[in-house]
Amino acid sequence: MDSAMIAKISKAREYAEQPERISFKSFEVEFHGKHQAYKVGYDSGVWHCECDFFEQRGVCSHTMAMERVLGVMLGAQEPVAAAV
Numbered sequence: 001m002d003s004a005m006i007a008k009i010s011k012a013r014e015y016a017e018q019p020e021r022i023s024f025k026s027f028e029v030e031f032h033g034k035h036q037a038y039k040v041g042y043d044s045g046v047w048h049c050e051c052d053f054f055e056q057r058g059v060c061s062h063t064m065a066m067e068r069v070l071g072v073m074l075g076a077q078e079p080v081a082a083a084v
C-alpha cells in the first residue's frame with residue numbers, strides 16, 4: 001500500500017472518532033420494530049415515521065431511538081430524547 005493511502009486511512013480513523021464532523025441533512029431508513037418495520041425519514045431537522053403513534057403525537061419510539069443512535073450527527077438541533 002502506498003503512503004498516501006496509509007495517510008488517508010489514518011485520517012479516516014481519526015474522523016470516525018469525531019462524529020460531530022458529520023451532519024445528516026436527509027435520509028430514509030427502514031426501522032425494524034418489535035412487531036413490524038416502518039419507514040422513518042429525516043429532512044432538515046424534521047422527522048417522519050409511518051407508525052400510528054407518530055401520526056398522533058409527532059414523535060415516536062422509532063424517531064427517538066434514531067436521535068439516540070445518531071446523536072451529534074443530527075446537527076445543532078436538540079434531540080427530543082435528551083430531555084427525557
Ligand SMILES: [Zn+2]
Nearest residue numbers: 049051060062
Ligand atoms: Zn414510529
